[in-house]
Amino acid sequence: MINSILVKIAQYFRPRLIDALENYNKARFSTDVTAGITVGIIALPLAIAFAIASGAKPEAGIFTAIIAGFIISALGGSRVQIGGPTGAFIVIVYGIIEQYGYANLLICTIMAGFMLVAMGLMRMGNLIKFFPRPLIIGFTSGIAVLIIFSQVKDFLGLKIANLPADFFPKLASLYHALPTINFVTLALALCSALLIWFYPKAWAQKIPSPILALVLGTAIVALFDLPVETIGSRFGGIPQGLPSFDPPELTFAALRHLIAPAMTIALLGAIESLLSAAVADGMIDDKHDSNQELIAQGLANIVTPFFGGIPATGAIARTAANVRSGATSPISGIVHALTLLLIVLIAAPLAKHIPLATLSAILLIVAINMGEWEGFFTLRKYPVSDSAVLVMTFLLTVIFDLTVAVEVGMFIAIFFFIQRISSLTNVTLSDHTSGAENSESSVPHDKIPKGVVIYRVFGALFFGAADKLETILQQSHTEPDVLILKMHEVISMDSSALHKLEHLYGKLRAHNKHLILCGPHTQPYFLMHQAGFFERIGKENVVANIEDALKRARELLEVDSETPIF
Structure with a gap:
């Protein structure tokens, strides 16, 4: 009994850490520790920058990187995934905080967490493959543009009390505040950005460029007492120690209003984490468990x-850095979280001297690298449908929000997909041997009795192509006594197509004509059988091959010829 329960649990919950620890040795542990420390150092400035850009306090980003990073590595479905706050959430989180407040953001995040767990338990991890690539490029690049504009304020040192979340009001606020540029802040931010951008990749393994920019920027500000805004001047510093357990107050009214933003967080979290895990798979030649990853x-x-x-979600850049640093198991992600915790316990008071200009420069480079700009330069190589999805998703992400962008983008993608599949469905006259048909389903013209017409149906018979069945009688030059539909190439069928088929049969019966179905596949066969269509046309009129169909047609013609007319 207990064993069967454990087996059942293992089917739904088996972290990759369990598999990774099999045959684990000291050498692998050493490389994982080194990789974890490296990624922990890289994650520090990013966690702070993402939190500040999201409208939260800097410690919120660090605590998220520590707690979520530990849980995602310990319980996730990828060997090398690094979790934490990411740039993709900046725009969404900022908008939620501005509209609902920080307390309701916490509730949104909890709700999104339950949604993600439910998705994992319902084995929905593979649904990511149904998001077309142009849609992902569009909203990713749109988020990157929004992040870039959100950093203009701190990059230029503009004096703006509250930067609006919406794109056009944000542009207006930035434009009106341009006379307040702090050129010292601009110089520091520009130097930090150039350092990160042109930093030699060969040096990045030893000293990550964001860390170097952070240390140098902080040192310069402290040494020359530059008049720039710092974490200390805006937030008062970062607490030294562990965060306290402070559950947000849950109310039914709040839950009802926060479902939509929670779904946005869950959707983006799922897409981002599974994309990151897929990138990691390609780097280490592995296969992640997408459902376990969603649960974690x-x-x-x-x-x-x-x-x-x-x-929090899977972070593509930090995951890639983890792999390049030699990570082999989730231990590196756990060490990354512990490294951040150690830094907070020891060096938190020093963080108040970090200039916001340097953090904005780091985020600016992150956003530039995040956007998939090459997709826009190759638009002419794409089908019109893909280009439309990409451009529309990008514009809607920038102008409205991610939820609208994904919904409309998916609708457009589905519309074009239906149109494309519909164009592949054909109903053609097939009363003679054709080279396009196989020998089993084709028949010489002289073998077809007079009054019998054969049509070949190819593709998926669904609502987008069902009307093609109505053209059958229109294509016939003479009204057939027996209509044979060769359905061995119909891969699927829905109720709309069945309705059209019943309508076609009704027209034939009204004129005392007959319908024979030849070789329907399993799914169409089951649908028609369940709907009782076979009983209406007669089970003897559903046959396996064209020879049996012609034999049945001759029988029907003989019966008709013997029937007296009064």
């Missing part, structure tokens, strides 16, 4: 808000 992402987002954290 969900648990991380359920737990983190109780410590004041923001939404």
Whole structure:
């Protein structure tokens, strides 16, 4: 009994950490520790920058990276995934905080966490493959543009009390504040950005460029007492120690209003984490468990808000850095979280001296690297449908929000897909041997009795192509006594197509004509059988091959010829 329960649990919940620890040795542990420390150092400035850009306090980003990073690595479905706050969430989180407040952001994140766990338990991890690539390029690049504009304020040192979340009001605020540019801030931000951009890749393994920019920027500001805004001047510093457990107050009214933003967080979290895991698979020649990954992402987002954290997901850049640093197991991700915790416990007071200009420069480079700009330069190589999905999703992400962009983008993609599949469905007259048909289903013209017409149906018979069945009688020069539909190439069928087929049969019966179905596949066969269509046309009129269809047609013609007319 207990064993069967454990087996059942293992089917739904088996972290990759369990598999990774098999045959684990000291050498692998050493490389994982080194990789974890490296990624932990890389994650520090990013966690702070993402939190500040999202409208949260800097410690929220660090605590999220620690707690969510630990849970995602310990319980996730990827060997090398690094979790934490990411740039993709900046725009969404900022908008939620501005509209609903920080307390409701925490509730949104918890709700999104439960949604992600449910998606994992319902084995929905593979649904990511149904998101077309142009849609992902469009909203990813749109988010990158929004991040870039959100950093203009701190990059230029503009004096703006509250930067609007919506794109056009944000542009207006930035434009009106241009006379308040702090040129010292601009110089520091520009130097930091150039350092990160042109930093030699060969040096990045030893000293990551964001860390070097952060250290140098902080040192320069402290040494020359530059008049620029810092973490200390805006937030008062970062607390030294662990966050306290502070559950947000849950109310039914709040839950009802926060379902939509929670779904946005869950959707983006699922896409981002599974994309990151897929990138990691390609780098280490492995295959992640997408359902387990969703469960871990969900648990991380359920737990983190109780410590004041923001939404977390798999981070592509940090995961790639983890792999390049030699990571072989989830131990590196756990070490990454512990490294961040150690830094907070030891060096938190120093963080108040970090200039916001340097953090904005780091985020600016992150956003530039995040956008998939090459997709726009190759638009002319794409089908019109793909270009439309990409451009529309990009514009809607920038102008409205991610939820609208994904919904409309998916609708457009589905519309074009239906149109494309519909164009592949054909109903053609097939009363003679054709080279396009196989020998089993083709028949010489002289073998077809007079009054019998054969049509070949090819493709998927669904609502988008069902009307093609109505053209059958229109294509016939003479009204057939027996109509044979060769259905061995019909791969699927829906109720709309069945309705059209019943309508066609009704027209034939009204004129005392007959319908024979030849070789329907399993799914169409089952649908027609369940709907009782075979009983209406007669089970003897459903045959396996063209020879049997012609034999049945001759029988029907003989019966008709013997029937007296009064």
